[in-house]
Amino acid sequence: MELGTFIGQICRYSRQEYFECYGQIEERLHNLEKILGTLEESQRSMILEQMEHQAGEAPVWMRIHLLSFCMKVSKTPAYTQELLQTVLDADWNEVGEYEKLSDYWQIGTAVFADARLKGERTQEQLAALYRMLFDAFCGALGIKGRNYVPVEERDGNLVFVMTSQVLGQNHAPTKTLLDRCLVLKKYLRKKVVIINTAMQISGKGAGPFYDLCEAGYLPELCSFDHIEFQGEVFEFHQCANDMPNLDTMVQLVQMIRERKPCYLLDIGGSDICADICGMFVPEITVGTVFSAVAMSCGEYQLLDGKPGTGDLPVLERLGVDAEKIAAARFTFVFKPQEHHYTRQELGIWEHGFVLMIVGWRLDSEIADDFLAMLDRIAAQRENVQVVFMGRYESWQSIQTGYERLWKHTRYLGKQEDALAVFACGDLYVNPRRAGGGSSVAEALYQGLPAVTLPEGDVSAAAGEAFRVRDYEQMEREILRYMDDAGYYGRQSARARERAKELLDSRKSFGEAIEKLEEKIKDGVSC
Structure with a gap:
């Protein structure tokens, strides 16, 4: 069946008929x-434009499905922005709040995973939808407006910490959550209550959306009433x-009003x-995602640096006062190193110069321009080896377009002890993407x-000492590291010094929170 006939046929389906055939429709897509x-x-663009045109005649819930396909396949921001505007403009009777919330998460997750989908207005549109x-x-x-428990009634020693997802110690946001809770309890002497709201990638009421992603959820945690971390115990609810x-x-809300914490800490936003x-x-x-303001309507935020010009329209859409954004370097906590591997054990060249490329979404984060840059390096240096760690299921496709690079490639997959591998x-080496801060x-x-390029969490x-302008400069910088031992040694020392700063949550997060606590008590801006 030709594409035009196929789209024309499904556009005549009722919503019930569409859902009955949903699996077949997804398979066809x-x-x-x-x-x-x-x-x-050019051919791909023409077909997607044809689908976009036909989607304009479909009911809005079906149009969202077809546009989501165009967005994910085109790898361009134009369809992202059109899709977001379609969700924003959709009548509540046709696309309800649960379905719009699901669409918000699906689009936001796609944009985070693939930076090519993000346009100039994307974050502003996401903020408007949120x-x-x-x-x-x-x-x-x-709820018609803020109605704070009076400051004199709040328990100055109690903090509620909320997050939309709690997984294991290999999950960077969960490690961030526990690290911040540790600082609050161990150093700021707070009693901490952790609540997993399970709001991550809400699937409740989800409408048709191409290649839906789902959030991880650990049902066994529902029976937990506490969590232990580095010798401290925290009250826990999921x-x-x-x-x-x-x-x-x-x-x-009733728990908040009854127990009256001094404030609420939201880890993650959205x-x-x-x-x-x-x-x-x-x-x-x-x-x-600390390189940009979080999607949150909360009154205060901590940000790694000051809001940029691109953050201001987002804050305005969210209704958040930019003066209440406080600066604090984002810090990390690592899973302790348990092993000491040799290169031979990992299948890495013993005398090679090893480039580490790490991430859980490398299939969408690694694009042709990045691979082409690595391919040129492989052509110039016989001793370079490119090692991928994490999830990169399509890594074998490198051999069809980048034969030189393929001979220099090693894929390690998921590793439980990242520090041992990095050793x-x-x-x-970082591709263009939003995340990756923990791994760097x-x-x-x-x-x-x-x-790294000067964008995203890795940057x-x-x-600044490790940023380059573009992939051309990245290529030259990699070659310089390979050829100039003195330069490499100096930069390696700077790397270790930077890591010390990135691990000092007590100073960065703790001091920022203490200053912000005083502002909250007084009800003034930052």
Whole structure:
């Protein structure tokens, strides 16, 4: 069946018919994506434009599905912005708040995983959608404005820490959560209550969306009433995996009003449940994508540096006063090193110069321009080896377009002891992406210099000493590290010094929180 006929047919389906055939429709779209991957760019663009045109005649919930396909396959921001505007403009009767919230998470997750989908207006549109949803849920709960528990009634020693997901020690946001809780309890002498709101990538009421992603959730944690970390014990509560649930939100608000914490700390942002609780005590949001402001309607935020010009429209959409954004270097906590590998044990060239490329979303983060740069280096240096660690399921495709690079490639997959692996590397090399801050901090700790573009979390964590302008300069910088031992030694020493700063949560996070506590008590801006 031709594409036009296929789209024309499904556009006539009722919503019930569409859902009955949803698996078949997704399978057909997956097959189409594979075909599009074999075509020239001009042919691919023409087919996507045809689909976009036909989607304009479909009901809005179906249009969202087809545009989500165009977004993910095109790898361009134009479809992202069109999709976001479609969700924003959709009538509530056609696309309700639960479905829009699911769309918000799906789009935001796609943009985070693939930087090519992010345009100039994308973050502003996401902020507008988030604010729209926050207002809708406030309205459903009858919340008309901030109604803080009076400051004199709040328990100055009690802090509620909320997050949308709690997983294991290999999960960077969970490590961030526990590290911040450790500082609050061990150094600031606070009693800490951790609440997993389970709001990450809400699937409740999800409508059609191409290649839906799901969040990890550990149901066994529902039976836990405490969590231990580095010798400290924290009270713990986990919401059921049915969020957003209005009854659960009401119960959490009641807990806030009854126990009266001095403030609420939201780790991660994009958590409407946390923001609703933040209508009753001051809320401080600490984003886990720390190179940009978090999506949060909480009154205060901690940011790694000052808000940039691109952050200001986002804050305006969220209704957050830019003067209440406090600066604090984002810090990390590592899983302790347990092994001491040799290069031979890892299958790494014993006398090679090893470039480490690390991440859980490398399939979407590594693009052709990055591979082409590595391919040129492989052509110039026989002793270079490119080692991928994490998740890169399509790594074998390198051999079809980058034969020189392929001969210099090693894929390690998931590794439980990242510090031990980094000890066998020489240089951390970062593709264009949003995340990766935790991995570069681990590399710097082991004395590996980094090479990164001036954007995203890796750039923010590594600092100016390890930034390059573009991939051309990155290529020259990698070659310089290989050829100039003196330069490498100096940069390695700087890497270790930077890592010390990135591990000092007591100084960075603790001091920033103490200053912010005084502002909260006085009710003034930062």
